[in-house]
Amino acid sequence: MSSCWTTIQDYALRSLGIGERILPKTDITICEQAVLIGSGLIWNIYFGVIAVFFGFWFAIILAIGKNNRSAICRIPAISFIFLFRGSPLFIQFFFAYELFVLLPKLGVTIDLGFITLSAETRWLTRAWLGGLIVLFCNTAAYSAEIFYGAIRSIPSTELEAAEAYGITGWNKFWRIIWPSMLRLAWPSYTNEAIFLFHATALIFFSGFPAWRQSGDALYYASYFADKTFNPFLPYPIVAVYFISVTLIIIVVFGAANRYLNRHLDIQQRPKLKLSINLLR
Amino acid sequence: MFDACADPSSLEGTIWLMCYLTTAKHFAFYGSFIVVSVLLLCAAPLSLLFGFVATSGVRSSIWPVRLIAQGYINMVRGVPDVVFFLFVPLALDQLFEFIRHKIICSHVLEPVWRGTDFIVCKAAKLPLSTSDLWVHQLYAFILALIAFAIVFGAFAGNVLSGAMKAVPRAQTETAAAYGFSKKQVFWRILVPQMWVYAIPGLSNLWMILIKATPLLFLLGVEDIVYWARELGGSKTSLYAYPHPDWRVYYFAGLLIFYLMMTWVSGKVLAKLQLKLSHGQATMAGKELQGYSG
Numbered sequence: 060m061s062s063c064w065t066t067i068q069d070y071a072l073r074s075l076g077i078g079e080r081i082l083p084k085t086d087i088t089i090c091e092q093a094v095l096i097g098s099g100l101i102w103n104i105y106f107g108v109i110a111v112f113f114g115f116w117f118a119i120i121l122a123i124g125k126n127n128r129s130a131i132c133r134i135p136a137i138s139f140i141f142l143f144r145g146s147p148l149f150i151q152f153f154f155a156y157e158l159f160v161l162l163p164k165l166g167v168t169i170d171l172g173f174i175t176l177s178a179e180t181r182w183l184t185r186a187w188l189g190g191l192i193v194l195f196c197n198t199a200a201y202s203a204e205i206f207y208g209a210i211r212s213i214p215s216t217e218l219e220a221a222e223a224y225g226i227t228g229w230n231k232f233w234r235i236i237w238p239s240m241l242r243l244a245w246p247s248y249t250n251e252a253i254f255l256f257h258a259t260a261l262i263f264f265s266g267f268p269a270w271r272q273s274g275d276a277l278y279y280a281s282y283f284a285d286k287t288f289n290p291f292l293p294y295p296i297v298a299v300y301f302i303s304v305t306l307i308i309i310v311v312f313g314a315a316n317r318y319l320n321r322h323l324d325i326q327q328r329p330k331l332k333l334s335i336n337l338l339r
Numbered sequence: 340m341f342d343a344c345a346d347p348s349s350l351e352g353t354i355w356l357m358c359y360l361t362t363a364k365h366f367a368f369y370g371s372f373i374v375v376s377v378l379l380l381c382a383a384p385l386s387l388l389f390g391f392v393a394t395s396g397v398r399s400s401i402w403p404v405r406l407i408a409q410g411y412i413n414m415v416r417g418v419p420d421v422v423f424f425l426f427v428p429l430a431l432d433q434l435f436e437f438i439r440h441k442i443i444c445s446h447v448l449e450p451v452w453r454g455t456d457f458i459v460c461k462a463a464k465l466p467l468s469t470s471d472l473w474v475h476q477l478y479a480f481i482l483a484l485i486a487f488a489i490v491f492g493a494f495a496g497n498v499l500s501g502a503m504k505a506v507p508r509a510q511t512e513t514a515a516a517y518g519f520s521k522k523q524v525f526w527r528i529l530v531p532q533m534w535v536y537a538i539p540g541l542s543n544l545w546m547i548l549i550k551a552t553p554l555l556f557l558l559g560v561e562d563i564v565y566w567a568r569e570l571g572g573s574k575t576s577l578y579a580y581p582h583p584d585w586r587v588y589y590f591a592g593l594l595i596f597y598l599m600m601t602w603v604s605g606k607v608l609a610k611l612q613l614k615l616s617h618g619q620a621t622m623a624g625k626e627l628q629g630y631s632g
Binding site: 154 | 414416417418419420421422425426429430433457549550551552553554556557564567568571584586587590591593594597598601602
């Protein structure tokens, strides 16, 4: 037990580069596996939370763009959504990485007249920024499609009633469309958040190198599977971690779902049913 | 390939590019597109079968069967598919070798898992170390195929069990009232009727399957991602066709390939959906009726 405590002290923050530098190589204990894989989970949560948070707002802009009548708004939104929904995330990661690697050679310097900014493109080749950008665009595209569908399925009577009361423009969007859109989209959006969180496991297998062996949960799991030749321990540990986080997502999003539907009768409230239809 | 390509260093412009794109390695690259297509065509029916078996299991009256089937189709909701893609081939490989070891080398008494090693006798290795390269590649491909079938079987199980629930209860109740046995109700009423409800989910699954094929790369199969990295990496003047790092162009090519695949599939599946909706008591079917008068 006490040895496990020292393992926690050594490796709990290993994925962030804090603690013992050298990974266990021989006589690997269950405790070491669980702690290191759990430490890698920090990265999965980091990618998931940031990408979902920023992707949410971008997705709404895209959904509104796609719903707009003018082609100048609609076509870029549709193309963006098609590009990121139509191609595999795995290829997106590879492509983005190679693109980011080439960037410094192209030389990005922004001359503002009084000051010259040389944009730091080297960070883009690191997973924490480069991988995050790809995930952000990806989730934005998928969520935008969900929100677009929700906007389209708002009962037209609600919008007509709003117009009859003289609610137009920004007010109409913010007070009428926005709450209905969120409410209708929420069950699908919960699925999207779960599957995005699962997709974070891909980053370190897709071009973005793990710097100083600081990777995510699956990175450490495959490290242990390679070292011990026993896949039956690390992968189930990863599975348990991912299932627990998935359950947390369901609880949090379920609370949000209840909040969004609080004005409805209990019977009318849509349940947060997990379906994998219409997803990546 | 062509006579003109005999001396690559003297070539320039489009001829250089043409010769470059017809090297033996590039043909291996083009061949790997066939590997991906074969995987898609094998994995789709196989996972449908897995999914169907799992769905039948969920409806079974024996509770252990029900429990296992439920666990199987729900596993993909909580665990990323990549985990399975890494785990299943490795686990299966060890399982096969372990079984062969027990049968072929029953005289060896040392345990197979020794510390950080997994050692089976030489004769139990799969494939044998003496076999040709293509046997190794085929073996890796089959393991990958099984992994795909297991993961997408679970997805398909979700879709199919949802579709079975969507079949109106009145249908099965009527059948039962006419004295159909449980088995007859399942095969003659439920299964024929569920497809129309399953098609949207299965179409989506096909799209997911297409987008999952690059993961073959993780399973050690020489697929399009492998060759794109191999061919795109910068080549020094030691090579016949030296060029800087071109991986970004190769991946751009793959991106376009996948966009085309999903775009065409989307069009075809939409057509199929429309066809199947004709004469159905669903919203789409009724709309069709309305439009055609």
